[in-house]
Structures are given as C-alpha cells and as structure tokens.
Amino acid sequence: MKKIVILPLFTMESGHHRSSDALMDSIKKLDPAVQCEKVDFLSYVNPAFEKSIAQLYLNWITKVPHLYHTFYQNYFYRKSTILHSVYETLFLEKMEQMLENKQPDLIICTHSFPSFLVSKLKEYGACDIPVINLYTDFFINHLWGRKHIDQHFVPSRDAKEQLIHDGVPEENILITGIVTNDIFLKRKKKKWEQTKHHVLIAGGSLGLGNQLLSIIESADSSQMKYRVLCGSNVQLYKRIASMNSNSIKPLSYITSPEQMNQLYNWADALITKPGGVTVSEALKKKLPIFIHSILPGQEEMNMNFLEPRGLAQRLNPDRPLEEQLLSVLNNPVALVQINMAMNDYLNELRLKKSGETAGHIYHMVLNQAPDRRIQYIDQLFSQLYHSL
Numbered sequence: 020m021k022k023i024v025i026l027p028l029f030t031m032e033s034g035h036h037r038s039s040d041a042l043m044d045s046i047k048k049l050d051p052a053v054q055c056e057k058v059d060f061l062s063y064v065n066p067a068f069e070k071s072i073a074q075l076y077l078n079w080i081t082k083v084p085h086l087y088h089t090f091y092q093n094y095f096y097r098k099s100t101i102l103h104s105v106y107e108t109l110f111l112e113k114m115e116q117m118l119e120n121k122q123p124d125l126i127i128c129t130h131s132f133p134s135f136l137v138s139k140l141k142e143y144g145a146c147d148i149p150v151i152n153l154y155t156d157f158f159i160n161h162l163w164g165r166k167h168i169d170q171h172f173v174p175s176r177d178a179k180e181q182l183i184h185d186g187v188p189e190e191n192i193l194i195t196g197i198v199t200n201d202i203f204l205k206r207k208k209k210k211w212e213q214t215k216h217h218v219l220i221a222g223g224s225l226g227l228g229n230q231l232l233s234i235i236e237s238a239d240s241s242q243m244k245y246r247v248l249c250g251s252n253v254q255l256y257k258r259i260a261s262m263n264s265n266s267i268k269p270l271s272y273i274t275s276p277e278q279m280n281q282l283y284n285w286a287d288a289l290i291t292k293p294g295g296v297t298v299s300e301a302l303k304k305k306l307p308i309f310i311h312s313i314l315p316g317q318e319e320m321n322m323n324f325l326e327p328r329g330l331a332q333r334l335n336p337d338r339p340l341e342e343q344l345l346s347v348l349n350n351p352v353a354l355v356q357i358n359m360a361m362n363d364y365l366n367e368l369r370l371k372k373s374g375e376t377a378g379h380i381y382h383m384v385l386n387q388a389p390d391r392r393i394q395y396i397d398q399l400f401s402q403l404y405h406s407l
Contacts, residue, residue, distance in 0.1 A: 020052055023123060023124065023125045023380075029076075037296045038129050043057065049374070064113050080314050137150050137168075139164070149169045150169050153195075155295045156197070157295055158324060165186065166185075171187060200280075203279075216244070217244050217246075219245075219282055219283070221297055222292070232259075234311055244267075288306060288307045308325075313333075328360055328364060
C-alpha cells in the first residue's frame with residue numbers, strides 16, 4: 020500500500036488545505052488503497068507553538084500590514100540566506116524525524132516552508148523520497164524548494180518560465196493551475212427572468228478583510244441580492260444579521276465543496292480577496308471577480324498577476340459599490356472581455372482537473388500502473404479458472 024504525506028502550513032483553514040483536500044479526494048476516488056495523510060509540520064513539532072505562530076501571523080497581517088509587506092518583500096519575495104539559515108537550524112532535524120516516523124512513498128508540499136525543508140534534506144542526501152510542489156498562489160516565492168524537488172505543479176505559464184530561469188528542468192514542471200475540487204468545473208446554468216443580480220461576497224475563511232463591512236452597509240440592494248461568507252468571524256455575521264435585510268444575508272463557515280458550488284451557481288459575480296484557491300474556483304465557474312481588499316504578501320503578488328490579465332478588478336472604496344458592479348454586469352462587452360481573459364488563462368493549463376493531476380501522480384510518480392494491470396490479469400485468469 021502506497022502512502023502520501025501532504026504538507027500544508029498551520030491547522031487553520033486556508034487555500035493550502037483546500038487544495039490538499041481536493042487532491043486527496045481525487046486520489047481516493049482513483050484508488051482507495053492509497054493512504055493519504057495531511058500533516059501540519061509546526062503542529063507535529065509542537066501544537067502550542069503552531070497556535071502561537073498562527074496567531075502572530077494573523078495579528079501581523081491585519082494590525083501592522085505595512086510591516087508584514089516589508090518583511091515579505093525582503094525575506095520571501097527575494098532570496099534570504101539569513102531566513103534560510105534560521106529555518107535550517109531550528110527545523111531541519113525535526114522534519115527529518117517526522118519523515119522517518121511517517122515513512123511516506125511520496126511527499127506533496129502545498130506551502131513553501133515544508134518544501135524548503137524537504138528540499139534541503141534531499142540536497143544533503145538525507146531524503147530520497149519523491150517530492151512534489153503543489154503551488155496555491157499565482158506566483159512562486161524564493162522559499163520554495165526548486166532543484167531538488169522532483170515535480171512542480173505550477174499555476175501558470177509565467178510560473179513555469181520562472182522556474183526554468185531558476186534552473187529547474189522543463190520536464191519537471193507541469194502547468195496544472197491551482198488545484199481545486201472538480202465539482203467547480205461544472206458550469207452554472209444561464210438564468211432567465213432574474214430581476215436582481217446575485218453577488219457572493221467572501222471575506223476569507225477566517226472572516227478577515229472587515230473593510231468589506233463598510234461596503235456592504237453602504238450598498239443599495241434595489242438591484243442586487245447579496246450573500247456574505249463570514250467564515251469564523253462571528254462579529255461580522257451578527258453585524259450583517261442585525262441589518263434585517265431581505266437582500267443581504269450572512270452565511271457562517273462553509274466547508275462543503277457541494278455547498279460552495281451551489282453558492283457559485285447562485286451568484287452572478289464574486290467580491291473577494293485575491294486568495295489563490297478562491298479566485299481559481301471562481302475562474303473555473305467563469306464568475307466576474309471584484310477585489311474588496313488585499314492583504315500584504317501573497318495576496319499583493321496574486322493581484323499583480325490577476326489584474327493585468329483582466330482576471331480580477333479592484334473595487335474603488337470612493338465609488339458606490341453597485342455602480343461599479345453594474346458597469347460590468349450590465350455591460351455585454353465587458354462580460355465578453357472577462358470571459359475571453361478567463362479562457363486564455365484556463366487554456367494554459369495542461370491538466371485542468373484535480374482528477375487528472377491525481378492520475379498523473381498515480382501513474383507517473385507512484386508508478387502504480389503496472390500493479391493495476393497485473394491485478395486485472397490475475398482477475399481474468401481467476402474468472403477463467405472458476406468457469407472451467
């Protein structure tokens with residue numbers, strides 16, 4: 020039985036986990052005998068340490084975003100030998116111990132931190148397990164392992180060219196986009212006789228981005244219906260519920276891909292932050308994407324990819340919300356341009372489905388195809404024997 024260990028970062032819900040879950044689900048559908056385990060490395064080292072680091076990160080990006088922006092630009096967007104040395108000193112031996120304990124046949128990293136550590140172990144000859152980087156943003160920071168990673172599942176042609184420039188062999192790079200659950204590939208049916216536009220608003224899985232509250236409270240709902248994903252932000256949920264509006268409804272935390280797909284099918288547009296996985300889901304549903312706020316670091320870099328391509332547009336806080344939405348949703352030319360931009364991006368992907376990515380892993384990395392053929396032949400001979 021083959022074993023795959025998938026390494027996101029933090030236990031809190033994030034795009035790293037959603038991509039991991041989508042891929043695990045596809046692998047299980049392909050072969051239930053493959054054992055998939057998702058492990059947060061920091062929790063493995065020390066659960067209390069993981070919680071404190073996660074809280075520090077959340078406070079940092081929300082309360083002093085300019086400082087986090089500077090830190091990210093200096094230590095992640097550019098290669099930092101200082102940060103790399105600190106990570107090696109503190110965590111490399113712990114990562115080696117964890118892998119010895121788990122004994123996986125394949126490692127999949129959905130965050131740069133575990134990718135860096137595993138790549139270093141392979142560089143030093145302390146690990147010979149195949150490793151895949153599964154990127155969950157539209158860019159690649161300099162913490163991700165590169166040359167010692169066996170395969171890279173990248174979000175775009177630009178990311179592929181970046182890795183080739185960094186010395187990664189082209190044959191080790193596959194353009195998969197950001198992996199999402201395949202349920203989001205099902206196109207929504209065109210609506211008829213709809214009097215109001217439907218707009219889904221997402222503040223992030225943790226209910227971050229409270230800047231959107233002022234946007235919601237100033238919205239004129241005469242031509243719109245809103246559903247607001249509040250994540251785990253209870254205060255945001257209560258504030259919107261207290262508005263007692265028939266056109267603006269809050270929704271608490273949603274984990275089910277099926278429920279999310281129903282919401283995407285209900286919506287005519289999405290207002291969100293530029294998180295890689297949420298945006299990728301909306302791209303596959305062909306929903307116009309409006310950005311209400313941008314957290315420093317990853318989201319800033321994602322927006323630098325999305326905006327020039329016409330895949331998402333920023334909302335101007337100084338203009339009425341519905342004026343901006345209607346200028347797109349009531350404009351056939353604008354909608355055609357958005358659809359063309361999304362098609363151009365999706366056509367870059369060599370593998371568009373999570374199931375296809377799982378199949379590639381199963382056959383090309385785990386080398387399971389011969390075993391399945393042998394099993395099939397054994398079954399045929401068994402049937403022939405019993406029929407005699």
